[in-house]
Amino acid sequence: MAHVPNPRPTGDFRVSYAADRTLFKTRNETYFVIAGVLLVALAPLFFGGYVLSQLILIGIYAIAALGLNVLTGMTGQISLGHGAFFGFGAFASAWIASRGIPVMFAIPLAGVMTMAVGMVFGIPAARLKGLYLAIATLASQYILEDFFARADWFTGGTYGSLAETASFFGYQLDSDASYLYLVLFWVIVSFVGVANLARTRDGRALVAVRDHYLSAEIMGINLTKYRILSFGISSFFAGIGGALYGHYLGFVSGEGFTILLSIEFLAMIIIGGLGSVSGSLLGAAFILLLPQAMEIFANAVATVVPAIAQGTAYIKQMSVGAAIILFLVLEPEGLVHRWRLMRASWKLYPFSH
Amino acid sequence: MNTSLLLQLLVNGVIVGMLYGIVAMCFVLIYKSTQVVNFAQGEFVVLGAWVCLSLVVSLGLPFWLAFIFSLVFMMIFGILVQVILLRPLVGEPVISVIMATIGLSIFMQATMNWIFGNNAVRFPQVFDQATVSIGGLNVETAYLMSLVLSLVVMGLFFWFFQYSRWGLAMRATAWNQQIAQSLGISVGRVFAMAWAISAVVSGIAGVVIGLVSAVSNSLAIIGIKVFPAVIVGGLDSIVGAIIGGLTIGILENLAEFVDGQYLHVGNMYSVAPFYVLLIILMIKPYGLFGTPDIERV
Numbered sequence: 156m157a158h159v160p161n162p163r164p165t166g167d168f169r170v171s172y173a174a175d176r177t178l179f180k181t182r183n184e185t186y187f188v189i190a191g192v193l194l195v196a197l198a199p200l201f202f203g204g205y206v207l208s209q210l211i212l213i214g215i216y217a218i219a220a221l222g223l224n225v226l227t228g229m230t231g232q233i234s235l236g237h238g239a240f241f242g243f244g245a246f247a248s249a250w251i252a253s254r255g256i257p258v259m260f261a262i263p264l265a266g267v268m269t270m271a272v273g274m275v276f277g278i279p280a281a282r283l284k285g286l287y288l289a290i291a292t293l294a295s296q297y298i299l300e301d302f303f304a305r306a307d308w309f310t311g312g313t314y315g316s317l318a319e320t321a322s323f324f325g326y327q328l329d330s331d332a333s334y335l336y337l338v339l340f341w342v343i344v345s346f347v348g349v350a351n352l353a354r355t356r357d358g359r360a361l362v363a364v365r366d367h368y369l370s371a372e373i374m375g376i377n378l379t380k381y382r383i384l385s386f387g388i389s390s391f392f393a394g395i396g397g398a399l400y401g402h403y404l405g406f407v408s409g410e411g412f413t414i415l416l417s418i419e420f421l422a423m424i425i426i427g428g429l430g431s432v433s434g435s436l437l438g439a440a441f442i443l444l445l446p447q448a449m450e451i452f453a454n455a456v457a458t459v460v461p462a463i464a465q466g467t468a469y470i471k472q473m474s475v476g477a478a479i480i481l482f483l484v485l486e487p488e489g490l491v492h493r494w495r496l497m498r499a500s501w502k503l504y505p506f507s508h
Numbered sequence: 509m510n511t512s513l514l515l516q517l518l519v520n521g522v523i524v525g526m527l528y529g530i531v532a533m534c535f536v537l538i539y540k541s542t543q544v545v546n547f548a549q550g551e552f553v554v555l556g557a558w559v560c561l562s563l564v565v566s567l568g569l570p571f572w573l574a575f576i577f578s579l580v581f582m583m584i585f586g587i588l589v590q591v592i593l594l595r596p597l598v599g600e601p602v603i604s605v606i607m608a609t610i611g612l613s614i615f616m617q618a619t620m621n622w623i624f625g626n627n628a629v630r631f632p633q634v635f636d637q638a639t640v641s642i643g644g645l646n647v648e649t650a651y652l653m654s655l656v657l658s659l660v661v662m663g664l665f666f667w668f669f670q671y672s673r674w675g676l677a678m679r680a681t682a683w684n685q686q687i688a689q690s691l692g693i694s695v696g697r698v699f700a701m702a703w704a705i706s707a708v709v710s711g712i713a714g715v716v717i718g719l720v721s722a723v724s725n726s727l728a729i730i731g732i733k734v735f736p737a738v739i740v741g742g743l744d745s746i747v748g749a750i751i752g753g754l755t756i757g758i759l760e761n762l763a764e765f766v767d768g769q770y771l772h773v774g775n776m777y778s779v780a781p782f783y784v785l786l787i788i789l790m791i792k793p794y795g796l797f798g799t800p801d802i803e804r805v
Contacts, residue, residue, distance in 0.1 A: 290785065477611070
């Protein structure tokens, strides 16, 4: 990653290793995050259904994208099957909840189930890397999709399955406003969890595997263990995200979890910033809002050029493809990098270094 | 056991497998010479078919003229993709390159959906005779043409790489870029050429598939089917790609047969290749003919 100057405020010296490894680098960063969480928590007071549903979806996708970021950004392994794991989580949670287990527990249980499945499909990763791994995960995407269509007892087959409404000690979380808090809770848990993971021995081992796997192995890191572990962690978050998604919609059907969703997850972390925790959130928001922004734009253009009107759906998909390409060519480090550059130039103004 | 059905499916398998082999060959060609995995290969196939079809249908050109025009179009398209999209990404990590072609594939899919519509369109009658009789066996002319064209393309590939000057340059580049460059080979031009050839041959495959069945955007699935084929053969072996394509084509149809006759689970046709892919990756990660990537520290 290209170097971006990030000067600390004057007088902010680190005198111990513990201080150097804090979760937030500066006090302002801490305030910023807390303010963000508070703003989202207060959102139901000011906004109506549309904004809330977008916030919920961003949160759900961000959790899953974060999982993929652990796998791809931190460990350097590509997965083209993340959408299928997301779907597995949704089905698993609906299935568990239909056995009479409260949704509150079904969600983490679904995460654990998806984690187990992810680790099984991660076994090829122990031997493969790069392209071969990408293709192996592509196979897992198709095999899981086939499983969704086939396993009637688990997914309801082609009809899909109903997911119960979440409830909290008897209080039904059936409105957007109340569901937002459940999603917010899981977003915080996941993001703090992954941010902390990066500071532990295991997290550093994952990064070492990404940077140079041979050196990592020589340093005594068990490659097989960490590669499969990374698949496990990633699918855990995919499962949590999927479970939240399923209970939010109340209905799970296999059609939504195609390769396109997997690609969108990859697009999220690339646009947000590979390996960046906050980038996952930015990328999820970007990929979710971009097609909608494009739709508004296309509708506006359609008033002038009526020929555009029937192409709105296509323009939405084209914009995702174009966004991936443009980011890769123009800003391969993602939105987070752009943000860091802006912050650095703000702090250093009027000097450039 | 239903022998005639089995035979029919085997013949289907060989014909489809040949086409898989051709597309897989294009895929391997790009990978071998430019180290890029082209996830948009399927869209290239569809694009070639659509261009040819719309030339025939809307402009009323004779088929052979439209065919040649569409190949020229594909050549220019391939070069443009390489120069505009992939040249800036030379030296970037694998994931960026993969994502760039995935982005291209999404973009092309949406654009083609928009321009050419979502429906499957059949070619107007191209051949005078719908079937040709060979030794008492009635064979559809389109199938025959598909087989002949596949063989011709394979022959041309062989000749090009074995005997032509540019083929030698491409092999040299694939073997070692730096040495090739120091011998005066323009690596940039070789890259562009690899994409051009690959796009043209994909276009041929697209037109042939369009003749055999019909042209629709769902044909792009062939770009995904190519992965099992190239993994069986090895990512960097052109011969392997053809053999892999044939294997997957026949395997698909055998899976269909076994499923239809005995198992009755359904959908084995499309999933069986992926199970094979996973198994092969576990046992022989570099395929049957691929070169193992040995790293020395």
